[in-house]
Amino acid sequence: MEVNRALFDDVMVPNYAPPEVIPVRGKGSRVWDQEGREFIDFAGGIAVSCLGHCHPAPVRALQEQSERVWHLANVMTNEPALRLAKKLTDATFAERVYFANSGTEANEAALKLARRWAFNEYGEDKSDIISFERSFHGRTFFAVSVGGQKVYSDGFGPKPGAIHHAVYNDLASLEAVISDKTCAVMMEPLQGEGGIIDADPEFIRGVRQLCDKHNALLIFDEVQTGVGRTGHLYAYMDSGVTPDILTTAKALGAGFPIGAMLTTAAIASHLKPGTHGSTYGGNPLACAVAEATFDTVNDLTLLAGVRKRHDLFKAGLASINARYGIFKEVRGKGLLIGAELVDEHAGRAKEILQAAMSEGLLCLVAGANVVRFTPSLLIPEADIEEGLNRFEAAIDKLFGQVAKAG
Structure with missing residues (x-):
């Protein structure tokens, strides 16, 4: 069997449109x-491969x-899950x-828990959930x-009710x-898919006060910002605000699928046996990998290194932008960085991604106007330098003549 990009079109549901490149x-x-x-990897599997590839x-831990044991389901517990849970709660x-x-499943659990907590504590009328525009x-x-x-939720019929959206910040x-x-x-605490938008300190404190x-419970979705991504173990630790529920995934398994919902004992008590579950949640393989990942990332020297790499x-x-003038703003924290295009080049983020790939660099987008970078937290400084050189080569091919004319 020849395994190539054409095979994707023959056998896969077409909800993705991958490039010709197939990493092996x-x-x-x-x-x-x-x-x-x-290729130098500035994408990190969308903020997942926090320790790079094959750390x-x-x-x-996986080997x-x-x-030992691969799977037990939740008819019983297992040692890796218990060790990982203890480390998460201790930290x-x-x-x-x-x-x-996954992060989606962790968020689903958080939302169901919030509804059940409110139902038990206050009755069925307290069911409204508020999120923010551009959130994911x-x-x-x-x-x-x-x-x-709405682009992700429209077109699937009637949506769950009692959901409202406010404006971020x-x-x-x-x-x-x-x-x-x-x-x-x-x-x-920092919008990822919505364009790498950080919460203003006054805003995030005000949200806590209004809750x-x-x-009302305050749920922090730290699926993308958690496990060292922002230069702190979790982004809430640098915000001055503590949530009631926190969700984490992506980097937690360094590429092995796992998600988790974290909360207090009092709130957690509302998920009695049978109210929620997951066949694979807490899988021994996933938890063993996540434990090794968490042990590695939960280190002050590593986290300081993330902040240095951000700089x-x-x-x-900034140096590239001084020559080409294509970015309106470069923002983010740690190694969750977004470069927003100037209005003149609005909508061309994916074009930049494709040009970068042709130069041997993998990066991401966060909407049509933002190029996103989420590399390994341990990426060598030499790889940052070489990756940015390749990125500049892509920019020069796309915008060089414009920049020189300007």
Whole structure:
């Protein structure tokens, strides 16, 4: 059987449109495709491959656990899940953990828990959920309806009710829709898919205060920002605000599928046996890999290194922009960075992504106007420099003549 891009069109549902490149091997911050071409990876599997490709710690954990026990379902617990849960609770505000397979599932659990908590504590009228425009919380129908991008939720029939959207970084907008009927406000402390938009300190504190005023839970979706991505173990730790529920996934497994919902003992008590579940959630293989990943990332030296790498990226992108003038703003925290295009080049982010790939660089977009970078937290400084050189080569091919004419 010849395995190539054409086979995708023959056998896969066409909800994705991958490029011709098919990576077959990765090491550190570099990958190689079927033809042996090398790419520097500034995409990190969409903020997932936090330790790069084939880091020895999760590889060793997977190998060792694969010779012990793979799967038990939740009819019983297992040692890797218990160890990982203990480490997560020791390192965060949380006292209880629920394991799932993805960020979407972690968010689904958080939303169901918030509704059940409110129902038990206040009655059926307290069911409203508020999120923010341009937010993204996953693809299950409940989670995608809570997310603030209609392009992902329209066209699938009637949506779940009692869901409202406010404007991110606009406290008055939230104040206008929140009430004593609100059971939860869900937010990303730094919007990822919506364009790499950081929460203003006053805004995030105001959200917490409004939740307290109306007896609503504050849910932080840290699926993308968690596990060191922003230069802190979790982004809430740098915000001055503690949520009631936190969701985490992506980098938690360094590429192995796992998600988790973290909360307090009092709130968690509302998910009694049978109220929610997951066949694969807490899988021993996934938890063993996640434990090794978490142990590696939960290190002050590593986290300081993320913040240093952020400065290198910002300086490099500023230097490129000084020559080509294509970015309106470069923003983000840690190694979650977005470069927004100037109005003149609006809508060309994907074109830049494709040009970068042709130069041997993998990057991402966050909407039509923002180029996104989410590399390994351990990416060598030399790879940052070389990757930015390749990025500039792509920019020069697309915009060089425009820049020179200007």
